[in-house]
Amino acid sequence: MGYDDSDRRDGAAGSAPTAVKFLIAGGFGVGKTTMVAAISEVKPLRTEEYLTVASVGVDDVAGVGDKNTTTVAMDFGRITVSSELVVYLFGTPGQERFWFMWDDLVHGALGAVVIADTRRLASSFGSIDFFENRGIPFVVGVNSFDGRQDRTVPEIREALDLDPQVPVLMGDLRQRSVSRDVLLALVDHLESVHS
Amino acid sequence: MSMSHWADEPLDDDPEDSFVRPYTITHGRTVSTHLELTLITLVVALTPPEEQLGTRGLEPEHRFILEQCRTPVALAEIAARLNLPVAVAKILIGDLITLGTVAARPPVALAVGQRPDIRLLQAVRDGLRRL
Numbered sequence: 001m002g003y004d005d006s007d008r009r010d011g012a013a014g015s016a017p018t019a020v021k022f023l024i025a026g027g028f029g030v031g032k033t034t035m036v037a038a039i040s041e042v043k044p045l046r047t048e049e050y051l052t053v054a055s056v057g058v059d060d061v062a063g064v065g066d067k068n069t070t071t072v073a074m075d076f077g078r079i080t081v082s083s084e085l086v087v088y089l090f091g092t093p094g095q096e097r098f099w100f101m102w103d104d105l106v107h108g109a110l111g112a113v114v115i116a117d118t119r120r121l122a123s124s125f126g127s128i129d130f131f132e133n134r135g136i137p138f139v140v141g142v143n144s145f146d147g148r149q150d151r152t153v154p155e156i157r158e159a160l161d162l163d164p165q166v167p168v169l170m171g172d173l174r175q176r177s178v179s180r181d182v183l184l185a186l187v188d189h190l191e192s193v194h195s
Numbered sequence: 196m197s198m199s200h201w202a203d204e205p206l207d208d209d210p211e212d213s214f215v216r217p218y219t220i221t222h223g224r225t226v227s228t229h230l231e232l233t234l235i236t237l238v239v240a241l242t243p244p245e246e247q248l249g250t251r252g253l254e255p256e257h258r259f260i261l262e263q264c265r266t267p268v269a270l271a272e273i274a275a276r277l278n279l280p281v282a283v284a285k286i287l288i289g290d291l292i293t294l295g296t297v298a299a300r301p302p303v304a305l306a307v308g309q310r311p312d313i314r315l316l317q318a319v320r321d322g323l324r325r326l
Contacts, residue, residue, distance in 0.1 A: 017267050019235040019302045020311075020319065039326065043201040045275035050282055071280070076271060077201075081322030085315075088235050088269060104234050104281070108305050110319075176200070180326045187320045190311060 021088040021108065022183065025131070026115035027123020031143045031173050032091035033075040035115060038179040040077020040089060048073045049105075051098055072098050074105070096126045111186045112138040115173065118151045121159050128160060137193045141182040142170040165193065217283040220256050225282065229289035229299075234271040234281065237300040238264045238288055256287055264297055 024032045036044050050069050072093035079087040090109075093099045100106075112131050116124040124140070131138045142149070142156055151159075153168050162168065167185045171178035218225060240261050256277055263273050274284035291297040305311055 016239060016298075016300045017237060018300060019237055019269055020305075020315065021235050021302070037201075040201055045272060047271055047275040048280045050280050076275075078269075078272070079322060079326070081318055085318050085322065086237070086267075086269070087319060087322065088271070090234070090271075108233065108235075108302055110305065110311055176326060180323050184320060184323050187316050187323065191313070191316055193310075 017082075017084050017086050019086045019088055020110050021090055022186065023090050023092055023106070023109045023112040023136075024115065025092040025112055025127035025138075027096075027117070027120065027126070028094045030115045030117045030123060031145075032115055034143075035113065035141070035173045035179045035182070036075055036077040036089050036091045038174055038176045039079065039183065041080060042078050044075040044077050044091075046073055046075050049102065051102055053098060053101055070095075070098055072102065074099075092127070096130075100126075100130055106134065106136070109136055111190050112136055113182055113186060114138050114140050116140055116142050116156065116160065118142060118144075118149060118156065121156065124160060128162070132163075137186070137190055139167040139169065139182060139186045139189055141173060141179075142168065143173045144170060145172060145174070165189075217279050220254055220279070221283055221286045224286050227282070227285035227289040229285065229292055231301060232270055232285045232288060232299060233302060234269065235302045236270045237267040237302075238270055238273060238291075238297050239267040239300070240264045240297050241295065253290075254287070257291060260284075260287060260291060261296060267300065270299075 024035050026032055033044060048071050050071055052069050072095060074093045075091045077089045079089070081087055090105060092105065112127075114124050114127045114131065128138070140156070140160065140162065149170055153170065157168055167189050169182050169185055171181070173179050173182070238260070243265065256279070259277060260273055263276055270284060270288060271281065273288065274281045277284055288297065288299070292299055303311070303315060
């Protein structure tokens with residue numbers, strides 16, 4: 001632990017910061033990196049990982065699926081909260097069926113933001129299903145690049161078949177204040193969902 | 196602490212050109228023996244790179260890591276700055292842990308379905324509000 005001054009149980013090591021992460025998910029091109037960029041204190045960083053995945057397809061003979069190594073890339077940013085706490089924001093890679101298997105990316109995430117685009121809400125279904133199944137709390141951020149929305153929150157909620165307690169926020173995620181408010185809603189949600 | 200934004204700073208050149216076969220650097224190893232390492236494990240040098248003994252035989256990438264983590268930095272960030280995949284960064288950082296030249300600090304442990312510590316959430320909230 002050690003994210004505030006009153007918590008120094010682990011002696012000298014307590015002076016080192018510790019880190020937490022949030023995931024920024026959603027379909028291809030919905031604005032994941034845009035949100036990371038809006039709120040990160042550093043220019044978004046990009047890193048890659050090799051994932052070994054069983055190939056899936058109709059050609060698979062029973063039990064003889066090949067294993068392929070695939071490379072996925074993600075953009076991420078950082079918010080230094082204090083000398084004891086650093087928050088990382090990881091934009092999930094575009095290829096959903098791969099990052100769903102990236103345990104190191106998913107494991108230990110405090111929560112997630114699923115970004116939705118009203119013109120193609122279906123592209124967010126995969127992320128929503130994934131977080132629901134994994135028990136990872138999430139909020140939905142509806143990106144409106146032009147400040148215009150052709151759908152209401154209740155319509156979006158219904159289209160995405162969301163649990164009533166999942167917060168839905170709308171706004172232009174390029175704006176830092178909007179992206180910040182989405183993350184604040186996630187932190188509030190983390191408190192309420194477990195209480 | 197002032198909350199700066201990266202767009203206030205000049206942009207770096209994208210180091211696209213430094214392609215090296217990653218597993219040459221690790222001498223063929225593809226998996227780190229340090230399974231505890233994660234993307235947000237914070238890595239910090241235990242002594243300044245210039246004072247470190249017994250670091251002969253290290254690859255330039257090891258030395259780069261030692262330079263990068265004079266102050267604590269997340270493993271993912273080291274991988275990004277090395278322009279190498281996370282798996283390779285884990286192997287190299289694992290080497291330095293074994294040598295005793297860096298220390299690794301694990302992230303806040305969090306089990307699925309368990310509420311994060313309320314003080315942790317409050318600290319995150321305070322940090323976000325300052326943005």
